[in-house]
Amino acid sequence: MSDWRKMSKDDLEHQFSPSSWSHRMSADDVIRAHVYINKARSVTQTLLDVPYGDGDGEKLDVYVPSSSSPDVPLVIYFHGGYWQFLSKNESGFLAVPLVQRGVVVVAVGYSVAPKGDMDLMVSQVRRSVVSVVQQYSHISGLYLCGHSAGAHLAAMVLSTDWTQYDISPQIKGVFLVSGIYDLQPILSTYVNEPLKMTEEVAIRNSPSHFLPQLKRSSTSCDIIVAVAQNDSPEFRKQSEEYFKALESAGLRVSFEDVPNTDHFNIIEQLVDENYRLTKLLLKMMGKS
Numbered sequence: 001m002s003d004w005r006k007m008s009k010d011d012l013e014h015q016f017s018p019s020s021w022s023h024r025m026s027a028d029d030v031i032r033a034h035v036y037i038n039k040a041r042s043v044t045q046t047l048l049d050v051p052y053g054d055g056d057g058e059k060l061d062v063y064v065p066s067s068s069s070p071d072v073p074l075v076i077y078f079h080g081g082y083w084q085f086l087s088k089n090e091s092g093f094l095a096v097p098l099v100q101r102g103v104v105v106v107a108v109g110y111s112v113a114p115k116g117d118m119d120l121m122v123s124q125v126r127r128s129v130v131s132v133v134q135q136y137s138h139i140s141g142l143y144l145c146g147h148s149a150g151a152h153l154a155a156m157v158l159s160t161d162w163t164q165y166d167i168s169p170q171i172k173g174v175f176l177v178s179g180i181y182d183l184q185p186i187l188s189t190y191v192n193e194p195l196k197m198t199e200e201v202a203i204r205n206s207p208s209h210f211l212p213q214l215k216r217s218s219t220s221c222d223i224i225v226a227v228a229q230n231d232s233p234e235f236r237k238q239s240e241e242y243f244k245a246l247e248s249a250g251l252r253v254s255f256e257d258v259p260n261t262d263h264f265n266i267i268e269q270l271v272d273e274n275y276r277l278t279k280l281l282l283k284m285m286g287k288s
């Protein structure tokens, strides 16, 4: 049994308030800066609002490299924001250094709460991956990257039983940045107010409960679990425990504890081609 069960509501809410753990700025300023930086759309060629389903909000943006090379990896990005903030429109910032090196970047939109609930969001990201694979059959490799709530969604994609879908995507690598892999600790916090998850919903959408399925679906996938040095102890524990569980299951996984970062700039810095995680992502895709 982990420590969160023994915490007061105030302590638990503090643990799950990433902005209050930043060493750079006040909580309000760190969120303001995060939203501002995420809005920076890159100057690459784009295909915007491509539908991947019939539902409202089931759309994605594609950032296309200008040079045509026979070796074109594709990375699908799932944005963060506690399943209730941000959108695909704030996901273009990380496209620049990747597109420059001939990587296609896809930013997926999903129905954040209160419009969407957890079951819907998980179903949407799974269907978005199937749609991308059907649309882009000539890519050299499929990769996923997610931040915070988006890392949770990426981990749920890895844990999918694809027998219920038309195809079974072959995911080569996954980058999980400052994610949440067990939803139970947030049930009693403010995070769950718009989500309205019951315990049953939280359990059936927690990647930590689907390791055997992940092993069946994603055996040959390279997984990187990254966490910020200044993430809260509960956030750090979520990453450490998920990493250890993946490692014990015999998966190809590594852990990146990124120095001098907080919950927000751990992902914001992907705009920089010299940032440690940008380099690791490019290396994973054979583009370093």
Ligand SMILES: N[C@@H](CC(=O)c1ccccc1NC=O)C(=O)O
Pocket (backbone or CB within 6 Å): 016, 017, 018, 019, 020, 031, 034, 035, 080, 081, 082, 085, 086, 148
């Ligand atoms: N209450 C949360 C808010 C939060 O996590 C957030 C808010 C706006 C945009 C993104 C957010 N989180 C992660 O991407 C916090 O304390 O940071």
